[in-house]
Amino acid sequence: MVSGMSRHQPMDRRLLLSMLSIGAAQALIGCANNHPAASPSPAPSTVGSTPTALGNTPVQLAAPRPAPPALPPVPPPHPGPPTVVSRASSRTRQIALTIDDGYDAQTVAGYVEFAQRSKIAITFSPNGAYSAIWNRHADVLRPLVETGQVQIGNHTWTHKDLLDHRTDAEIHADVERNEQWIQSTFGITSRPWFRPPYGSHNHHVDALVGELGYTKILLWNGSFGDSTLLTPEQLLALATRYLQPGTVMLGHANHNTILGLFAQVEQLIAQRQLEPVTLDTMFGTSRAVG
Numbered sequence: 673m674v675s676g677m678s679r680h681q682p683m684d685r686r687l688l689l690s691m692l693s694i695g696a697a698q699a700l701i702g703c704a705n706n707h708p709a710a711s712p713s714p715a716p717s718t719v720g721s722t723p724t725a726l727g728n729t730p731v732q733l734a735a736p737r738p739a740p741p742a743l744p745p746v747p748p749p750h751p752g753p754p755t756v757v758s759r760a761s762s763r764t765r766q767i768a769l770t771i772d773d774g775y776d777a778q779t780v781a782g783y784v785e786f787a788q789r790s791k792i793a794i795t796f797s798p799n800g801a802y803s804a805i806w807n808r809h810a811d812v813l814r815p816l817v818e819t820g821q822v823q824i825g826n827h828t829w830t831h832k833d834l835l836d837h838r839t840d841a842e843i844h845a846d847v848e849r850n851e852q853w854i855q856s857t858f859g860i861t862s863r864p865w866f867r868p869p870y871g872s873h874n875h876h877v878d879a880l881v882g883e884l885g886y887t888k889i890l891l892w893n894g895s896f897g898d899s900t901l902l903t904p905e906q907l908l909a910l911a912t913r914y915l916q917p918g919t920v921m922l923g924h925a926n927h928n929t930i931l932g933l934f935a936q937v938e939q940l941i942a943q944r945q946l947e948p949v950t951l952d953t954m955f956g957t958s959r960a961v962g
């Protein structure tokens with residue numbers, strides 16, 4: 673396990689300390705650099721490989737599950753001009769918790785348990801690069817997806833920066849591969865919601881994913897700041913600051929600091945009379961339409 677853990681240490685100690693000293697300035701920065709997913713991912717042509725291969729286990733080879741009755745059929749893509757979304761568009765008590773990545777197994781498990789226990793609406797945008805971690809929770813998440821408590825967004829399979837010398841074909845493949853995994857694992861499409869890794873995008877990238885039906889480019893206007901490792905005090909300060917009406921709140925299932933703070937997050941939501949919702953509820957999209 674020790675060697676297994678080392679691949680989840682995304683930064684050296686000096687960098688980590690310097691980032692910690694930045695504190696709240698990290699709040700509105702997206703996923704940390706040196707993301708484990710930025711390392712070369714398994715080639716896509718691994719269908720039929722052994723189910724023990726990490727990170728590329730073909731979902732269709734996992735134990736077959738009965739088709740969920742409550743989910744609509746996956747709709748076709750609706751390509752179109754993209755719009756960038758970072759907050760609720762009207763006055764509301766709603767708040768959208770959006771949790772990305774998922775490279776720490778304990779943190780992913782903690783978020784899934786939190787969703788199941790609290791009934792709080794969450795939109796997860798996992799990377800298929802971490803499918804080995806997410807797949808083990810599919811049986812718990814699918815019923816929550818069926819009731820509409822949990823939604824799944826697209827954050828690419830690899831989590832590579834889309835502005836870092838990527839060809840159009842690579843970007844399309846990265847997004848589509850994640851979509852295929854989301855469909856087969858969670859039973860729904862992630863369209864039209866796309867969150868670019870690191871929040872890194874431009875008009876060209878937006879148009880590219882718009883061609884695939886991702887017409888909602890999801891950014892955020894509040895953050896737990898936990899794309900890097902924070903102390904509980906730092907994370908709670910950011911939660912206190914940003915859990916406000918209308919916020920699209922960014923968090924990451926990458927570091928376990930949040931696991932000791934779920935009760936405080938729930939308390940803030942209750943005290944402030946916030947209504948946690950999915951992106952579908954906040955913005956009027958639906959899994960039946962995509």
Ligand SMILES: [Zn+2]
Pocket residue numbers: 703772773827831869870
């Ligand atoms: Zn990310």
